[in-house]
Amino acid sequence: MPSSDVPAVAPGVPLLEARKLTKQFGGLRALDSVDLTLESGQIHGLIGPNGAGKTTFFNLVTGMLVPTSGEILLEGESIVGRKPYQVTRAGIARTFQNIRLFKAMTALENVMVGVDAGNRAGVLEAVLRTRRSRREESDAGRAAMRLLGAMGIGALANQVAGNLSYGDQRRVEIARALGTHPKLLLLDEPTAGMNPAEKAALTGLIRGVRESGVTILLIEHDMKFVMGLCEVITVLDFGQRIAAGPPQEVQRDPKVIEAYLGHGAVDEPGQ
Amino acid sequence: MIALGYTMVYGVLQLINFAHSEVFMVGTFAGLYALKAMASGPEGGIVLAGVVGTAMLAAMGASALTALGLERIAYRPLRNRGAPRLSYLISAIGASLFLQNLLFVLTPIGGPAPRPYPNVMVRRTAFTVLGYSVSNQQLLIVATMIAMYLALDRFVMASHTGRGIRAVAEDPETAGMMGVNIKRIVVVTFLVGGLMAGAAGSLYGIYFGQARFDIGFIPGIKAFTAAVLGGIGNIRGALLGGLLLGLLENLGVTCIRSDWQDVIAFLVLVAVLMFRPSGLLGEAVRG
Numbered sequence: 001m002p003s004s005d006v007p008a009v010a011p012g013v014p015l016l017e018a019r020k021l022t023k024q025f026g027g028l029r030a031l032d033s034v035d036l037t038l039e040s041g042q043i044h045g046l047i048g049p050n051g052a053g054k055t056t057f058f059n060l061v062t063g064m065l066v067p068t069s070g071e072i073l074l075e076g077e078s079i080v081g082r083k084p085y086q087v088t089r090a091g092i093a094r095t096f097q098n099i100r101l102f103k104a105m106t107a108l109e110n111v112m113v114g115v116d117a118g119n120r121a122g123v124l125e126a127v128l129r130t131r132r133s134r135r136e137e138s139d140a141g142r143a144a145m146r147l148l149g150a151m152g153i154g155a156l157a158n159q160v161a162g163n164l165s166y167g168d169q170r171r172v173e174i175a176r177a178l179g180t181h182p183k184l185l186l187l188d189e190p191t192a193g194m195n196p197a198e199k200a201a202l203t204g205l206i207r208g209v210r211e212s213g214v215t216i217l218l219i220e221h222d223m224k225f226v227m228g229l230c231e232v233i234t235v236l237d238f239g240q241r242i243a244a245g246p247p248q249e250v251q252r253d254p255k256v257i258e259a260y261l262g263h264g265a266v267d268e269p270g271q
Numbered sequence: 272m273i274a275l276g277y278t279m280v281y282g283v284l285q286l287i288n289f290a291h292s293e294v295f296m297v298g299t300f301a302g303l304y305a306l307k308a309m310a311s312g313p314e315g316g317i318v319l320a321g322v323v324g325t326a327m328l329a330a331m332g333a334s335a336l337t338a339l340g341l342e343r344i345a346y347r348p349l350r351n352r353g354a355p356r357l358s359y360l361i362s363a364i365g366a367s368l369f370l371q372n373l374l375f376v377l378t379p380i381g382g383p384a385p386r387p388y389p390n391v392m393v394r395r396t397a398f399t400v401l402g403y404s405v406s407n408q409q410l411l412i413v414a415t416m417i418a419m420y421l422a423l424d425r426f427v428m429a430s431h432t433g434r435g436i437r438a439v440a441e442d443p444e445t446a447g448m449m450g451v452n453i454k455r456i457v458v459v460t461f462l463v464g465g466l467m468a469g470a471a472g473s474l475y476g477i478y479f480g481q482a483r484f485d486i487g488f489i490p491g492i493k494a495f496t497a498a499v500l501g502g503i504g505n506i507r508g509a510l511l512g513g514l515l516l517g518l519l520e521n522l523g524v525t526c527i528r529s530d531w532q533d534v535i536a537f538l539v540l541v542a543v544l545m546f547r548p549s550g551l552l553g554e555a556v557r558g
Binding site: 062063064083084085087088089093094096100102103104105109112113114116117133136137140176177179180 | 430434435437438442444445446447449450451453
């Protein structure tokens with residue numbers, strides 16, 4: 001394990017375990033009996049061609065969709081059937097392939113929505129501005145500000161999210177997800193639409209997030225990015241897991257080359 | 272103030288709560304009986320403030336309970352089943368008719384005839400501006416409205432529940448995934464809408480001196496007009512719409528004749544729907 005300072009929850013119990021996870025949409029089997037084990041502290045890549053079931057996997061883990069069959073265990077405990085907000089409060093946060101910020105709110109407010117997940121002051125307290133509600137409010141603001149600072153966009157805190165550049169919006173999304181204090185962060189194509197410099201910066205950011213004790217599972221199409229960042233990779237194709245292991249191994253797997261990189265890729269080994 | 276209730280519920284659920292005018296109506300009755308229990312004749316000074324304040328709180332409580340009941344009985348079962356939008360509308364109209372007729376049939380409380388408000392707050396001129404006299408009642412209404420609007424604005428803009436409300440209004444699915452408990456947000460929205468309608472109901476009762484089973488209809492539709500005029504789903508828009516609508520009505524009354532007041536309100540509604548369905552401060556229709 002690369003970062004030994006990450007506290008292990010219970011030895012031997014993986015952070016996240018999907019067992020024979022299956023999702024059927026009418027006649028289409030979007031995910032077919034997929035197993036995936038995520039150890040605490042890993043940066044894990046989930047790759048595969050379009051339509052392989054990667055985002056469906058994310059949607060199942062976060063409670064947006066209910067699996068047709070199979071189990072999802074978070075620290076050994078089943079989270080199947082829980083509502084999305086309950087899954088979030090249990091420690092799983094995510095970002096979206098097509099950015100889904102609250103566009104009418106400021107960057108800071110977006111992140112505060114994530115931070116709020118842990119707040120308890122009720123409606124009456126908020127209206128009456130009790131000491132607890134005021135303290136939670138200022139704590140949430142500070143926590144959100146810290147996260148934006150860590151993402152390198154502290155200066156944009158009061159900008160309306162919808163007006164930010166694409167790359168900055170992605171960073172706000174990551175900050176918002178981190179605001180919920182996740183144990184596991186799911187990133188859905190974090191580099192989509194980014195230029196090479198932004199991608200390089202994102203690699204550093206994601207490593208930093210991992211160092212702070214958050215396990216990461218990411219969907220990505222940029223092979224260079226995935227191979228450089230991830231310690232373990234799972235490959236899906238047509239809803240089935242066709243390979244899993246360290247990047248070098250997966251890269252050489254003929255099934256992966258066939259399914260994912262296409263036939264031409266065999267002719268150009270190593271770059 | 273009633274417009275705020277429409278606009279908030281619409282913002283969160285994309286639902287026009289047509290039973291909202293009955294939430295208001297319940298408020299006028301609750302205010303009436305609270306006032307009756309405390310005083311029968313004119314009061315002054317501290318006693319008056321206490322009596323009116325308590326009546327307003329009672330009305331707010333009763334309306335909030337009604338709104339919560341509506342959410343629980345008329346809307347939540349539909350939401351849990353993912354019913355189409357039309358079902359909500361029908362359910363809303365049904366609930367509205369039910370509440371109206373309930374007060375109609377319950378003769379000890381309501382009945383077909385209007386119930387007079389005790390004349391606790393005698394109307395008199397508080398001050399005169401530019402030749403127009405402002406009564407003490409109007410002063411009370413305006414002051415309450417401003418106070419409630421400011422409280423609401425602060426609640427929505429600067430509290431975590433308010434942020435949750437805005438987040439759910441914009442994108443419920445994402446909000447859920449960021450740890451927002453949507454069911455709770457919906458309940459809070461109905462609660463706040465009910466509180467506002469209750470306060471408005473008791474003030475309306477004091478001003479017009481009566482409560483009746485169908486008293487919510489006209490104010491309800493006007494509030495809806497105000498909400499649409501300002502841009503439905505937009506809280507500041509509801510306030511602006513209310514002010515503008517009042518202004519237009521009074522202009523019309525001055526320029527044409529006083530019985531044209533309601534005609535003008537509905538003309539405004541039709542005109543807004545035809546020429547600017549998103550309202551003055553509303554966003555373009557999402558597509």
